[in-house]
Amino acid sequence: MIIAITGTPGVGKTTVSKLLAERLGYEYVNLRDYALENDIGEMKGDELEVEVDELAYNFERDFKGKDVVVDGHLSHFLPADIVIVLRAHPRLVGERLTERGYSKEKIGENVEAELVDVILVEALEENENVIEVDTTGKTPEEVVDEILELIEKGVKKRVGLVDWSEVYDEVIPYLRL
Numbered sequence: 613m614i615i616a617i618t619g620t621p622g623v624g625k626t627t628v629s630k631l632l633a634e635r636l637g638y639e640y641v642n643l644r645d646y647a648l649e650n651d652i653g654e655m656k657g658d659e660l661e662v663e664v665d666e667l668a669y670n671f672e673r674d675f676k677g678k679d680v681v682v683d684g685h686l687s688h689f690l691p692a693d694i695v696i697v698l699r700a701h702p703r704l705v706g707e708r709l710t711e712r713g714y715s716k717e718k719i720g721e722n723v724e725a726e727l728v729d730v731i732l733v734e735a736l737e738e739n740e741n742v743i744e745v746d747t748t749g750k751t752p753e754e755v756v757d758e759i760l761e762l763i764e765k766g767v768k769k770r771v772g773l774v775d776w777s778e779v780y781d782e783v784i785p786y787l788r789l
């Protein structure tokens with residue numbers, strides 16, 4: 613089974629994906645590393661720009677039928693059996709990306725994306741099986757337990773959990789207004 617873990621940068625995809633892969637005994641794939649290793653896309657400054665169709669085509673050829681957890685903010689464009697969209701309070705996204713030394717522009721862009729559900733909406737356009745998981749206030753282990761329980765129960769779709777419009781006031785300092 614191909615499990616795609618997606619979400620805004622800083623929500624915790626890498627941490628959760630590695631742990632989930634370990635718990636399931638699945639291969640872990642970082643999508644950015646996969647693209648770089650396979651010469652897919654082009655570096656523009658610090659950013660890797662990829663053609664999602666090319667990425668999906670190559671990924672399907674290499675991983676179809678395998679058990680893999682694929683981690684990346686473009687993983688919902690892959691032919692996955694299930695897409696897990698991790699969510700986190702936009703303030704946490706802002707704090708984590710500030711700690712990583714991202715520019716104000718990049719932090720604002722990502723906090724805004726989390727606030728208005730950009731990745732969730734994209735994922736729903738791409739795949740029928742989308743599960744949203746709110747990581748706020750949970751440990752990575754708790755998030756993985758929640759994902760495993762949903763998969764074991766055969767849940768294929770669960771969305772509409774978070775509404776960050778309620779916390780808009782708390783993240784104004786991060787926004788590009």
Ligand SMILES: Nc1ncnc2c1ncn2[C@@H]1O[C@H](COP(=O)(O)OP(=O)(O)OP(=O)(O)O)[C@@H](O)[C@H]1O
Pocket residue numbers: 619620621622623624625626627628685708747748749750751752753755
């Ligand atoms: N419940 C949680 N789930 C995942 N990460 C968490 C959680 N709580 C705290 N964290 C912390 O948040 C940070 C998330 O970083 P991580 O690199 O996993 O995010 P990411 O979404 O993969 O980011 P990027 O897309 O930029 O690589 C880590 O320092 C992790 O320890």
